[in-house]
Amino acid sequence: MADSSEFDPALALSHKFPDTTHSYTERDVALYALGIGACASDAVDEDELKFVYHENGQEFIKVLPTFAAILSLGSIPSGIDLPGLQYDPRLLLHGQQYIELYKPFPSSCHIQNKVSLAGLHDKGKAAILEIETKSYEKESGDLLCMNRTTVYLRGAGGFSKSSSPFSYSNYPLNQTSAVKIPESKPFSVFEDRTHPSQALLYRLSGDYNPLHSDPLIAKVAGFSQPILHGLCTLGFAVRAIVKNICKGDPDMIKSITGRFLLHVYPGETLVTEMWLEGSRVIYRTVVKERKRSVLSGSVVLRGLNSSL
Numbered sequence: 238m239a240d241s242s243e244f245d246p247a248l249a250l251s252h253k254f255p256d257t258t259h260s261y262t263e264r265d266v267a268l269y270a271l272g273i274g275a276c277a278s279d280a281v282d283e284d285e286l287k288f289v290y291h292e293n294g295q296e297f298i299k300v301l302p303t304f305a306a307i308l309s310l311g312s313i314p315s316g317i318d319l320p321g322l323q324y325d326p327r328l329l330l331h332g333q334q335y336i337e338l339y340k341p342f343p344s345s346c347h348i349q350n351k352v353s354l355a356g357l358h359d360k361g362k363a364a365i366l367e368i369e370t371k372s373y374e375k376e377s378g379d380l381l382c383m384n385r386t387t388v389y390l391r392g393a394g395g396f397s398k399s400s401s402p403f404s405y406s407n408y409p410l411n412q413t414s415a416v417k418i419p420e421s422k423p424f425s426v427f428e429d430r431t432h433p434s435q436a437l438l439y440r441l442s443g444d445y446n447p448l449h450s451d452p453l454i455a456k457v458a459g460f461s462q463p464i465l466h467g468l469c470t471l472g473f474a475v476r477a478i479v480k481n482i483c484k485g486d487p488d489m490i491k492s493i494t495g496r497f498l499l500h501v502y503p504g505e506t507l508v509t510e511m512w513l514e515g516s517r518v519i520y521r522t523v524v525k526e527r528k529r530s531v532l533s534g535s536v537v538l539r540g541l542n543s544s545l
């Protein structure tokens with residue numbers, strides 16, 4: 238548990254994060270798509286080739302919606318630094334991700350990020366931080382997307398100054414990741430095997446946390462081997478929705494929530510079940526080999542074809 242005398246939640250909430258910048262090219266876009274399994278089982282997949290190649294002479298490579306999450310990673314070049322917050326970075330886990338997409342991504346771009354603390358919670362055995370990043374296209378000034386990243390800091394809780402646990406968030410309740418999974422049969426199911434080297438490929442998109450590559454660090458963190466990045470699992474799940482429900486059109490995705498329920502080991506098979514509720518897709522991803530749910534959430538769509 239953190240030393241509660243050293244952490245002042247009010248000070249943390251008043252902290253001003255500096256703006257950060259990030260640039261990407263079509264190469265980054267294609268590498269990201271490969272990192273979340275696009276074209277891995279069929280190199281000429283008619284829904285996915287456009288994410289990695291100028292298919293049929295298309296001018297620009299298309300960008301998958303979860304690429305948005307990569308833009309906010311540029312905000313943490315040297316870890317998450319909050320005044321007074323003591324935590325062991327080796328025990329950090331990604332808890333949730335919320336993404337809003339405001340316009341289709343260009344295939345290359347210079348980005349300006351505005352970062353703020355959107356939530357802070359004391360869970361006793363853990364501290365939860367919610368970091369919001371708004372990403373603007375530098376050239377036009379347009380807001381492209383917003384990411385809210387929930388990090389679960391094991392061992393860093395216990396900083397509350399009163400008997401009720403400290404809890405602060407500055408966003409609407411309907412933007413949380415908790416979903417109720419319907420009892421009915423899923424509308425659609427997509428199965429995809431991650432590759433044993435999946436995390437080694439995915440990390441090249443910008444998340445170099447050794448938890449995903451170093452066996453010794455993984456053991457210290459409590460895992461038998463390096464685990465998959467949460468955002469890689471989310472990428473697989475949303476790619477399944479783009480394929481099975483959006484007929485390959487990434488621009489139909491308006492917002493995404495995801496809660497990481499359990500770790501995934503690279504090489505495991507991910508089965509994503511999807512239920513349609515109006516323009517919202519509820520989804521759950523299960524590791525087939527262990528029969529365990531590892532991710533659940535929802536995706537809001539725009540322009541859903543009523544013939545579905």
Ligand SMILES: CCCCCCCCCCCCC/C=C/C(=O)SCCNC(=O)CCNC(=O)[C@H](O)C(C)(C)COP(=O)(O)OP(=O)(O)OC[C@H]1O[C@@H](n2cnc3c(N)ncnc32)[C@H](O)[C@@H]1OP(=O)(O)O
Nearest residue numbers: 312313330331332333360368386389466467497498499500
């Ligand atoms: C300058 C800064 C700018 C920064 C800008 C960008 C920041 C980007 C940072 C990105 C960092 C990414 C690093 C990536 C790491 C990874 O990818 S790790 C791999 C992916 N994640 C996982 O594998 C985690 C899987 N989940 C779990 O293992 C467990 O769910 C858990 C997180 C360990 C929690 O389990 P447990 O301790 O058993 O929790 P509970 O006892 O059930 O609940 C305690 C309270 O916590 C709440 N809670 C539980 N799970 C989560 C969750 N996933 N997210 C958020 N909150 C969670 C739960 O509701 C309980 O609260 P109460 O109900 O109020 O009691």
